[in-house]
Amino acid sequence: MLNRSKTLFLFSMILILGLAVLLSGCNGAGTKNKAVNKPDYFYSQVELGMEKSQVESTLGVKPEEENDTYIYRDEQTGFGVQISYDASDLVTSKILYHEDDREIMGLSDASVSEDQLASITEGMSYDEVKGILGSEGTEMIQMSNPIDPNNPIVMMTWFNNDQTGFYVTFAGIKGTVVTVKFWK
Known part of the structure; x- marks a missing residue:
């Protein structure tokens, strides 16, 4: 305990x-955020335990790799999801992402x-x-x-x-x- x-x-x-x-x-x-699209759309599409190939297929964008994480960004809103994968390429964490943190706070x-x-x-x-x-x-x-x-x-x-x-x-x-x- x-x-x-x-x-x-x-x-x-x-x-x-x-x-x-x-x-x-x-x-x-x-x-x-004044974007037409839902800012947390990418974040909401990813579940813990999803396979990397399924994440990439679902989101349909190529990620940027940064410090052993992958950032998938919606070019229309600037929002996205930052993902960590385990050795089996399964999602172990997800973070709501925007280059400007004030935008996330503004949600x-x-x-x-x-x-x-x-x-x-x-x-x-x-x-x-x-x-x-x-x-x-x-x-x-x-x-x-x-x-x-x-x-x-x-x-x-x-x-x-x-x-x-x-x-x-x-x-x-x-x-x-x-x-x-x-x-x-």
């Missing part, structure tokens, strides 16, 4: 730190404050978090969970127009809270 908690915590922290590094260069006001239309942080605790359900934060979150990351393959690790965000907001990591799709961080 203790090892499982430590491992989930470790995975959550890696996700949060990785996202923090990714977003560290962001400043200025976010923009709402959320939340109205949240740091004061809500204390109300969100480990083990809370997605619906409880949604009730506290007042809206649906935006799924940004999904990755395989080696401890519990039926419950992937999922990061959801709730961002304000000023690019402050919440990163909440869940065990399972719309599952239970593992970690929460307010970004300012």
Whole structure:
């Protein structure tokens, strides 16, 4: 039990730190995406465990390789999905992608404050978090969970127009809270 908690915590922290590094260069006001196509379309078409050939067939674009990941981008919207594969070419993680991180933050239309942080605790359900934060979150990351393959690790965000907001990591799709961080 203790090892499982430590491992989930470790995975959550890696996700949060990785996202923090990714977003560290962001400043200025976010923009709402005005694209006709659904910004998360590529992301939503990929499932954990899909074969690389199936991903490429489904998305129909040639990926860019970057740091052992593959970025599949919709040229019309600029949005896409960044994928990691295992040695068998099966999807182990997917990240909602845009070259400009402000565009991803702009997908959320939340109205949240740091004061809500204390109300969100480990083990809370997605619906409880949604009730506290007042809206649906935006799924940004999904990755395989080696401890519990039926419950992937999922990061959801709730961002304000000023690019402050919440990163909440869940065990399972719309599952239970593992970690929460307010970004300012």
